[in-house]
Amino acid sequence: MTRSPATPLPSPEERRRLRESRSLTQAQLAKRIGVSRETVRAWESGRSTPRGRKREMYAELLTATTAPAPTGRSERPGRPGRPLERPDRSAHSAHSEYSEHPEGALAPSGQEDGGPSALTPAQAFDALYSFCAPALVRQAYLLSGRRGLARESVERAFQLAWDRWPEVARDRDPAGWVRAAAYEWALSPWHRFRPRHRRPEPVPAEPSDRELLDVLLHLPPPYRRTLVLYDGVGLGLPETAAETEASTRAAANRLLHAHEIVADRLPELSDPRVLHERLAELASSEHLRSAKPPEVRGGSERRARFRTRAVVAFTAALIGATALTLATAPTRYDPPPPPGETVRGVPLQMAPGPLSDTERKLRNKLRKELQHGPQRLAPQPW
Known part of the structure; x- marks a missing residue:
């Protein structure tokens, strides 16, 4: 009786790449096989190797849908990929498949304008939203720590994109472009004054996820954004600096300080690769869902109609107020009455009070003259 050969497995680094090519986190893969997340992490680091039925299931899940290794992007040795975005294609390559159509639509590259595969603006917007929205919601959750705000940030960013779609x-x-708008809304300091954001947010179920989220939310917003872009999304340092509107030196300093703070609170995350994995697991553990593309486009159009009506109403009110002012305004100029002047010889009107000696003498004199004055003249008959 001969023993069947063990199922071949790829190298540890290839195992991680194959898992990410299927958009699976370590927790999701462990749940499918029936093991813990630490076991999958040990398999990908090479510390242990699966055996028996679990080895066959692990190999089957890794090789079921393989994707080629990403090319055309230079990365440093040991630089993590994009855990918070779809690893099989980048946003730039997704957009480069379309070329501008003369009539405002987007048609696939290499096809004649107006061909059967031409995309309308709504279809192109829906394709971009379907590709980017799920990952952006997870990234916004890492920045804000609030599920509702993460969905709201992505919807507002895409509504702004639909308003400026050309x-x-x-x-x-x-x-x-959309990611920068979503990050700006998620990190806006004005959200703290909103009533619904004063209520505490439910914390993640896993203790390790709670600790990592607490460390992220205690980072300054510029440090948090740089850390998510560099270690979470997988952008290079120049691209991270450009998106955060900072110099490369400033972005590097922010990243170093953020790594120091995270490593000081959680020493096991001092390795960039481990931090990369933990950010992906934390973002994927909440199962955040985004709205449908038609709902986002409809919300943008309703907002545009509301703004248009508000501007029209304000203009009409301003015109009415101007017309009322012109109708009720006086047509001639009436100068105001001049102030009073002092007349020589007439004493000033004084407030009630005790009389002086001169005033008392004058009063007594007037009283005597009134009593013993001249007789009244009366007419006499002829």
């Missing part, structure tokens, strides 16, 4: 469609990186 500009966004011609942008070299439309996904980056």
